[in-house]
Amino acid sequence: MAIYYKGIFFLAASAFLGEGIEVLVNMILARELGSHGLGLYMSILPSIFLIVLLSSFELQVSISKFIAEREERYHRNILYHALTITIVFTSILFLVTAAVIPFIPVFNTYHPYIRWFVLILIPVISFTSVARGYFMGMQQMGKIAVSNFLRKIIQLGMLFILFRFFSFDAESSLLIAVGTLIGSEIVVFFYLIYSFIIQFQQLKRQPFSNINKKVVRKNLMAVSIPTTGLRLFSAVTGAIQPFIIKAALVHSGMTDALATEQFGMLMGVAVSIGFFPAFIAHSLMIVLIPAVSKTYSQKDYPTLQKMLQQVMKLTLLYGVAAVTIFYFFAPQLTSLFFKSETSAVFLQLLWPFFLFHFFIMPLQAFLIGVDLLKEAFIHIIWSTIISFALILWLGSSPEWQMNGVIIGMNTGAVLLALMHYLTICKKIGVSVLMKGVMSKATER
Template sequence: MSKFLKGTIILMLAAFITRILGFINRIVIARFIGEEGVGLYMMAFPTLILVITITQLGLPVAISKNVAEAEAQGDTKKIKKILVVSLSTTLGLSIIFTPALILLAPYLTEVLFTDQRIYYPLVAIAPIIPIVAVSSVLRGYFQGRQNMKPSAISQVIEQLVRITLIAVLTKMFLPYGIQYAAAGAMVASVLGELASLLYMFTTFKMKKKFKVRRNFFQSIMKGKQTFRELMSVALPTTGSRMIGSISWFFEPIVVAHSLALAGVAATMATKQYGSLTGYALPLLFLPSFVTVSLAQSLVPAISEAHAQKEYSLIEHRLQQALRFCLLTGGISVVVLYVFADPLMKLMYGNENGAVFLKLMAPFFLFYYYQGPLQAVLQALNLARAAMINSLIGAVIKTAVIFVLASQPAFGINGAALGIVTGFMLVTLLHFVTILKVIPLTIYIRDYFKITVVILISGYLGHYSFENLLTEQSLILRLLFSIILTCIIYFIFSALLKIVHRSDLTKIPFIKKIII
């Protein structure tokens, strides 16, 4: 098995495991600190992501690329220089932004947010910035050497430590107030990331063939060319991520102020935002694991066809990917919409987030398309266009949230509609951008077929849950009904020939599973 294939499989398995563990993490947080605590946690978290994005500057991708090139040439000195320059850059930025976040926390909570209790989670999460800075450099180094195990194992360690400590720390701090419990959850995240870093650092010390500390400052002074090489890759790749981070940073701020204009008290706004982002969205994003993996396999396949100017092959591969997204996205929509109430009841102990699942699930088909479409844009050297599309979507999303959420008739539902409006627009813009380069046929018949399948399987799934095994426990009824719904869905999909086996075996990611 090639290093590339082995590394891809390892990363996919790790991504799947960490996605599940991350979901369990959200459930644990919700169970211990409830909607209000989750709201405080989720309102503070985007600020951290923005600071981390600025601190990293897209360096992990650049490190991976440059280390791989230096490794191929056997240039150990170049690898050391890449590490030294990257560490000095990220640590230097983290030294600036970590105290800045702590010092600005009172301003952020008093002026930008409407709930001053967010101060405690913000301050509690600040120490994670330098930890993530070093971790990102080591991950880039290992990936550049096509050694995916340390990165994969570290992610699993991080989630396991985080889940364990969240249960302990939130329970310990809860008697002092919900804001302290939310801060405890943040501290658990810091310690989880620290455990991950310690594992990677230990692995790095055992595997490296050079001494990083020797002539460290001298390497920094002589690293101007290396810095320019890293930035030439890092800055363009961080564009879309920066737009997403800035948009996410403003999202809870806009939601909080909009709900205040609608007459919603700060405490209730925090609770409602917790239901939306901490309860409903993790469930809606969970199925995207499949389409994200598919997108990763599309980049080399489309790049190869584009280099050979085989545009018909590009269309063929993209059509296959879109049909597969339609199939997997369709069943996700059915399950999340039909079983919204029992899923919420089983996982979080209440049904408060179910209304968001029902409102947003039908629109998430667009989100499941977005990953493969963005992968195609990257493969066609249209990353700049993808970034502009993301910027337009972020601006419109924020505007829609403000307009709708500030109306009493919509309230927090306006925020949910704004979020789906944003990614629907980005997906459509990606599609239109691709159409300008690649002629693409839209098969209306497939969308009619999948609509029929969704309606039939959704109705039968709802009927089975309401009328079969009514004497059994909720978990047994739900599990039975979901399995039955999936069987009905895929049987009708096969009968209507929405996706053929021959199509699936030609997609690299799916082929490895089927064969």
């Protein structure tokens, strides 16, 4: 448990600094791109993240879970087979993407170089995921923390230098915004791969035992495939969400330009500010996946119940404090980006969306750790269907417009968090209110 808390501290501390830098990054982007350019930037990000997701194949999750559940003498062999799988998978994905990406219509309104910048991400993300998975499984969260911070500070530095000393037109500015994001990932790749090589050389000097290649592949695929499916569904829905929101707003009577600007204020300002405290939730998620996996493999239900209670209390504590600050200081916070009352109203109305998302991330880590990926997938499907239906229905109404969109987003987050929580309580044998435990505690 000491390693568990130490990992959370390192990740949370670095993530706090990283999120502070992210706010500065978004402030620079808002100033240099303008409201319309920021809307275009936020619209292309989900598509880029979709490529990132496919490239990672969620290996960081499957490898961290497998490493945490196995003795150290098996780690060298696990990593060897994992790298073999990664090389084959990356080669296939790179060739397929290179053939398909020129015909993907979402990139048509952007600078043509953006397509090829995204292509570079495939091998970078794939091999970085192997290193991340190993360090997560070994609870070496310091390296993960440094890599997360490094990504943000490099992006900020490149944006500041380029926009401070050079002048660009609107299209080139957008290209620079995307290029710095990808450039920061390349720097992280070199850092993690260098650290991984050093660690792997140490493993080669230690006694080791072999695991059958089929067993390793089966265990990795058993987590990677459903987790990738889960993330893929979320990424696809995230990629089409901008178009659904803007289509609903245009149908309600807004012009296309105004709908793009309002989406930019929603995602680029309100959501950027509201998700600032999510660095704690993300840190919990990274630490919990290997910790819960190892504890569950030992059938230690009392410890699982204690971990859940601690996570829920911590999330409630910082979550309520955060959304309270956002609600009462929304005008002051959003004015850092734009002098607009609209984005402040968006931030205030989205408080349930932010609060319940702080719970969703660590709860998903629990679901992965206790082998409930199928249930997590079903929950996301249902919450997304209901959320999108409300966005289209209410957002298309001239009376509701963006308020209707926000109601749909809030409803989806609340529903997803509740389904995750109730399923976990049933699995590990704890009452919903956590006032007592049920029979699982005695199953060991």
